[in-house]
Amino acid sequence: MERQALLRQVAAAILELPATEVLRVAVDGVDGAGKTHFADELAHALQPSGRPLIRASVDGFHNPRAVRYRRGRGSPEGFFRDSYDYAKLKEVLLDPLSPGGSRRFRRAAFDHASDAPVEAPLEEALPGSIxxxxxxxxxxxxxxxxxxxxxxxxxxxxxxxxxGAQRGPGYGSPDPHAESNRRYVEGQKLYLSECNPKAHASVVINNENLTAPYFVAVD
Known part of the structure; x- marks a missing residue:
């Protein structure tokens, strides 16, 4: 399917959802699936609606390095269970943007590159935001x-x-079977087996061919 046509279909499905103060849309997938690019394109496809848009990423909510690697630097279980601070994510972003929330939120709380907390600006979501x-x-x-x-x-x-390796130096080997990738591949396999994300997603999209993604399943 032509990529822009697919994005327009996803945007239309989102805009048909029952009105809430803030609609909360997730773009999930394994590392290298194209999540950030897809989410940016989806935001662009939603712009003609005139709805205020909020873009954020789980990458702004890492745990400190000592927590991320407490099971060992090569641990797949550590990658799955310890990478992110979900309590902080809920506190500063998801709970405020949920029904009955204050709508006062922060887009990030931690910079993993410097291994330090960040004080992102406190913002207020307009009613009707996505x-x-x-x-x-x-x-x-x-x-x-x-x-x-x-x-x-x-x-x-x-x-x-x-x-993912094409992003540049520091992003690992392009070989899925390389020992340096074991933590990430096996950690994500844990997620796929324990959480079955495809069964819970509103829509599953095959994004292997970036120019011609296609719908696999629609809830």
């Missing part, structure tokens, strides 16, 4: 109840790992 939030592991049980609509991008590791 949050578009991208990241891995977004259909964990403690998160999936927050989403009014969610996308899961289906991409095999034989595609996602080389794609």
């Amino acid at each position: 949050l578009i939030f991208d990241g891995i592991f977004l259909h964990r049980p403690e998160l999936r109840g927050y989403w009014d609509y969610s996308v899961f991008l289906e991409v095999g590791f034989e595609v996602s790992i080389p794609r």
